[in-house]
Amino acid sequence: MSDVAIDEGIGISAAPARSFIVSGWPIALGFVLFTIPAVIVLADQAWQSEAGSLAPIILALAGWTLWHATRSHPELRRPGRAMIWLPVMIAAILGMIAGSALGFAALMALSAWLAGVAALYAALGGAVLRTAALPVLLLAMVVPLPYVLSMHANAILRDGLSHAAVASGRWLGLDVALDQGAIAVNQYLLLIENACAGANSTLSLIAIGILLAYWIGAGSKVRILTLSLLAIPIALLANLGRVVALMGLTSWVGVGVLETAIHPLSGILSFGFALGLLLLAAWLVDYLPAKRHG
Template sequence: MVKDLYLIAGLIIWCLPAILALAGQSWQTETGSLSPVVMALGLWTLWQTLRTSQTSRSQVPAGLAILAIMLLLPLHLAGAILDMSALLGLTAWAGLCVVFTASQGLARTREAAFALLFIGLIIPLPYSLSLPMTLRLREAIADWATDVAWLAGMDVALDRDTIIIGGYELAVDAACSGLNSTLSLTAIGLLYAYWSRNHGWHRMAIICCLSIPIALAANILRVVFLMLLVTWTGLDVLSSYLHPLSGIVSFMAAMMLLWSCDRLLDQLGLYARPWIAREG
């Protein structure tokens, strides 16, 4: 028990610079604003996995763990000195995996692999990946939202990523591109699917696949809703509380839709079992 407390204290010291760097940089952006929630859920999942594990605890030779930490240390220090939050986050997460494996053993690490990988989702993507993703998603959201609004009978046109409606020009910015909610809902969808894995891995895969189109659909409807508000009240509505509130509402609606799809799969499974039994 005392040894575990020392390990936890060491991990806190090891990870604290990364947490502070991420809190001051990545977590202040639209894309990473929900990363603290993802980290908390990942740590909770890790704890629950350990608490319910039936696998006996073993230990990896301490020399291998020390060697791995020594190899990570120069990169960790470089990330702290150069203020590179992504590098700090990566080395902090790698250190967590090393210490967990060394203290719990390979068998328990395999059981906790999902939780450890889930925590790794807080590591920010390089700008070379996140920026093109944001730009392409912004253009796609603007295009799809314009099509939906046109089908709904609204007088709307699109000029690249600028929506023209009622004499107003609306630029779809990063906050409305949906990258944050898409990544966050996908992450939470993965977690939800993991905890429902007893219903079957095929169902887990379906839930994971559904989380992405549901998140995109929710953001398209959010943009269409904002377009309606602008036509009714003018551009001032975009600087009011309704703009961020629409993002929260769309995210909650997407979560409810994901849960509803899971319940529907449950009902389809119940209805399919008697039919399969009769056919058999």
């Protein structure tokens, strides 16, 4: 009798909870086994470069956030309709087979993500999937952009960053200029690589910012949305700050400084700078309305 009273008090029966534990683990285990080939290929290709180095961090944080989001509303758990998740799962399996045969990392990663969404819907239903929409979408950002898309995106980002970096450098008194897409610093020519301004690295930084916004958003959708939107210019500003700093070091010390540990360290510092700016933005989002009403 006491067990029944407790279950009625919280509005969740013990049977569905036990059913989920029994049925959920095989689905989770199957998904992990399904995604192992994609993770191996990504670790061997996309994650080896500096531009993709943040992807494993995003995968871990977004996965943890997804786990937390799916546990937040146990009363919403309902098995999904097979007519919806089964075609998606079949498409994911075919995509994984094709990606494995072609060695196409982006297709394998996309197929793994689709399989994860289908498995999540099959086990927990559409209501839970909607509450976990943000971490689900962020997991999609781990998928590297196909070369056709990344080539154009990288060109646009490099061009914009080059002009902004030269303008900032001149404002700081540096002897810099644009020379056919490269940045001339004194007698040196610097090329902006994808690690500094590429689409994948920029999206990774934005994803980290959105995850941070989710956790410090205190459940407010407006606050999360505001901080998520601010993560985009903050990521671009962090990349700009890194390039300008490297230009300054090259001007003062010489181009050899780019061959030292300072170059990769600048990426870590720009990441920390972006997180600091996002925390400042979170404080301002709370402080300014409070001051206005105070």
